[in-house]
Amino acid sequence: MRNMKTLLRLMGAAALTTVAASSVVACGTQTKAPALNGKYAALLGWYSNENTSTINQELKKDESTTGKENYSVAIVATDNTKITTTKFNEKLLKAGTGTDSDKFQAISDDAAAFLKDLGFTPDSKKFYSADDVKGITALSAKVESTEAGKIEANSGKTDFNVAAGTCQINIMDKATGDDAKSVKKYTINTLKKDTLGVPAEVAAIVIKTNLALTKEKKFKKNGDVLTCLPWADGKTKEKNLYDSLVKLVGGQKLVWSTTDGGTAINKYPNDVTTDVFLRVMFGEAKEVKVVSLKVDKMPA
Known part of the structure; x- marks a missing residue:
């Protein structure tokens, strides 16, 4: 009886789903990052509006290792660059006017809220310090993992559709260097793909x-x-x-x-x-x- 309880305890109550794409990273003990507010994603150009992603998926062929060739569903290379080349200062900041033309403030209330979430708070006149502007300018984004949506056969079943997936983004305090630190991690959606090819x-x-x-x-x-x-x-x-x-x-x-x-x-x-x-x-x-x-x- 004790052995049976032990077996049941090890089995648990969850089912395993087939892992079909090499680009998928098994979470294990890794905690999934919170979803990025759609309004913030739109400010960065990652969404066309607060609900619609601009990040495409495609069928990826990996022939880099002999004997381990593989297909997976991954972010389109150019769309991956769209994320990694994001200039946060240009997307989120605007210059002041008149005597404050050398200062910067958030382009909108949504941008200010996003910057606050990233650890940047303006003064009482809503201007950011020179150090904060420098820090915002240095921010970079990298893709940590992607997960494709459900793959379904389309009409004729000679090709397939893939539903919207997700992508985990790590916003770093700078683009390069061993001392680069993570500021915040988010999950964003990717676009559904009508044909995989x-x-x-x-x-x-x-x-x-x-x-x-x-x-x-x-x-x-x-x-x-x-x-x-x-x-x-x-x-x-x-x-x-x-x-x-x-x-x-x-x-x-x-x-x-x-x-x-x-x-x-x-x-x-x-x-x-x-x-x-x-x-x-x-x-x-x-x-x-x-x-x-x-x-x-x-x-x-």
């Missing part, structure tokens, strides 16, 4: 040569064929990439089709006008997120 990735790694369109080779017009790709010798990297893509978006099957939407293979036998396509039909998509285990206290 899966068909294009598949077309780039499918081996199209030496595929005989015969019944003996399991060819049937508009019918299923094979459950895995006929990888040629020396194509280990392509196979690893494809396997990781299947892991990311779910199981798959190959379908011969005369309907455009796949990889063109050859002409239909005895027909010089009709192209035959190899379409990759993916199964149920997986949700990309991490659920931390929680151990519930057991009764005595």
Whole structure:
């Protein structure tokens, strides 16, 4: 009985969700940063308004390590730069007028509230000290982790949509240097992606040569064929990439089709006008997120 209680206690009450993207960082004991006020995110250009992110997601292919090639959903490189090149002083401060033209104040009440959250408080006339202006100018932002939203098959199931995800931002007191310190961490949303570009990735790694369109080779017009790709010798990297893509978006099957939407293979036998396509039909998509285990206290 004691052993059973111990087992139940270790199992806890939480379920594990498949981790399908390498860009996802398992939280474990890490505490998720609070959400950045949408009005503040809009001031920085990270949102177009207080509810709509401007940070895009895309399918990322990582071929940097032989034998460990992988696909993941990550922030678009240019949008990552949009965050890391943010100039906080230009977004949040404005110069005074007249005799105060050498002083700076917040461009709005929202900017003042955000700066206060970052540790900067103006004087009674709402001007910031020279040291504060210097500190605000030195602020930088970096992306600590991203988490994609739920991946869902779109119409036809030859490509996928990904729901809005999240991105953890660390605002630092300066951009570089070993002594750079974290000022505040926030979580912001990323945009949903209507298409991930899966068909294009598949077309780039499918081996199209030496595929005989015969019944003996399991060819049937508009019918299923094979459950895995006929990888040629020396194509280990392509196979690893494809396997990781299947892991990311779910199981798959190959379908011969005369309907455009796949990889063109050859002409239909005895027909010089009709192209035959190899379409990759993916199964149920997986949700990309991490659920931390929680151990519930057991009764005595």
